[in-house]
Amino acid sequence: MVECPECGAEFDAGAVEVGEIIVCPDCGVDLEVLTVDPVTVGQAPEEGEDWGE
Numbered sequence: 402m403v404e405c406p407e408c409g410a411e412f413d414a415g416a417v418e419v420g421e422i423i424v425c426p427d428c429g430v431d432l433e434v435l436t437v438d439p440v441t442v443g444q445a446p447e448e449g450e451d452w453g454e
């Protein structure tokens with residue numbers, strides 16, 4: 402189980418890889434997978450001015 406650092410919800414991330422971005426099913430925040438076994442996540446850097454376009 403993964404605990405969302407944003408809202409504290411716990412959910413099953415399933416099979417993920419380090420660096421993968423998952424979305425909290427509770428609050429919808431983007432979370433970056435930091436480690437696996439066990440899976441821990443941190444808030445993904447917000448997509449902003451330096452990305453895209």
Ligand SMILES: [Zn+2]
Nearest residue numbers: 405408425428
């Ligand atoms: Zn959340």
